[in-house]
Amino acid sequence: METKEVPDTPWILELYREHGEALRVVRAQMRRLYRTRCVPWRNRSPLHKVAARMVQPFAGPVGLEPRMLAQSDDEHCELPYLMLRAERPTRVVEISPFHGWSTSWILSALRDNGHGRLVSYDLIDASRRNVPAELAAGRWELVLGDARQQVRRDGEPIDFLLMDSDHSAEFAEWYLANVMPLVRPGAIVCVDDVFHHADPAKFDGEGPVVLDWLQKRGVPWFTCAKAKNPSALNALRGHRVTLRISDRIHTSDANPAIFFRHREVAGTA
Numbered sequence: 430m431e432t433k434e435v436p437d438t439p440w441i442l443e444l445y446r447e448h449g450e451a452l453r454v455v456r457a458q459m460r461r462l463y464r465t466r467c468v469p470w471r472n473r474s475p476l477h478k479v480a481a482r483m484v485q486p487f488a489g490p491v492g493l494e495p496r497m498l499a500q501s502d503d504e505h506c507e508l509p510y511l512m513l514r515a516e517r518p519t520r521v522v523e524i525s526p527f528h529g530w531s532t533s534w535i536l537s538a539l540r541d542n543g544h545g546r547l548v549s550y551d552l553i554d555a556s557r558r559n560v561p562a563e564l565a566a567g568r569w570e571l572v573l574g575d576a577r578q579q580v581r582r583d584g585e586p587i588d589f590l591l592m593d594s595d596h597s598a599e600f601a602e603w604y605l606a607n608v609m610p611l612v613r614p615g616a617i618v619c620v621d622d623v624f625h626h627a628d629p630a631k632f633d634g635e636g637p638v639v640l641d642w643l644q645k646r647g648v649p650w651f652t653c654a655k656a657k658n659p660s661a662l663n664a665l666r667g668h669r670v671t672l673r674i675s676d677r678i679h680t681s682d683a684n685p686a687i688f689f690r691h692r693e694v695a696g697t698a
């Protein structure tokens with residue numbers, strides 16, 4: 430398949446067509462992970478409800494509540510999966526994994542590619558206990574600590590970047606100045622939580638800083654955020670219905686991320 434200069438709806442529909450079968454398998458695996466890790470015992474089935482009542486007194490201070498919080502919407506997980514399949518990157522970087530939901534999707538794509546490694550940076554290590562061992566083995570490294578120190582220390586080139594971390598303007602300025610120069614020109618970058626509203630300033634400082642940076646460099650971007658580009662989201666949804674993968678795993682559907690290809694612009698790194 431031809432590489433697209435800008436990720437856009439027709440390209441993404443093509444990716445759904447090409448990798449639809451593999452995606453269906455991954456979605457079944459992720460749904461299983463979601464049910465066992467994210468859904469409270471008492472909500473899983475009537476049988477679980479009875480079992481939960483019986484073992485609750487012995488469950489300790491943490492109880493039987495879910496151990497994993499999933500923060501990314503279905504399409505937001507599927508799009509990176511499909512793009513990772515198409516691009517076959519060697520070194521993927523994720524800032525940050527939180528409980529490992531996005532991480533498990535990324536690692537599923539690398540497993541299905543039979544190629545590539547992921548490095549994730551976070552202040553907390555909750556993802557380590559949630560990411561399935563068979564996905565992590567040989568392809569995942571979690572680096573603990575402030576990404577602002579750790580990524581600079583690593584200094585290795587990045588073939589695909591996923592940003593979903595501190596959403597402040599200061600953090601955005603840091604990664605645009607310090608992480609983007611490590612990103613290979615032409616590589617896809619995904620920044621989550623930009624368009625919770627049509628006006629990104631209503632959410633946090635990161636979105637306006639990133640959009641301004643892209644505009645100054647003339648870099649086009651794509652979003653299927655419900656608040657910004659509902660027609661793209663509807664097109665993807667319609668297509669997912671025809672592929673019989675429209676049932677939701679995670680309940681939220683804002684899909685506030687943007688996607689773009691990194692461009693090296695002389696004198697503006």
Ligand SMILES: C[S@@+](CC[C@H](N)C(=O)[O-])C[C@H]1O[C@@H](n2cnc3c(N)ncnc32)[C@H](O)[C@@H]1O
Pocket residue numbers: 498499500501524525526527528529530531532550551552553574575576577593594595
């Ligand atoms: C929104 S959550 C990531 C959600 C995750 N991508 C998912 O889909 O489930 C943000 C994460 O950024 C981490 N974080 C915030 N500031 C950070 C920093 N300076 N360095 C590294 N991680 C940071 C937090 O610990 C948290 O786990």
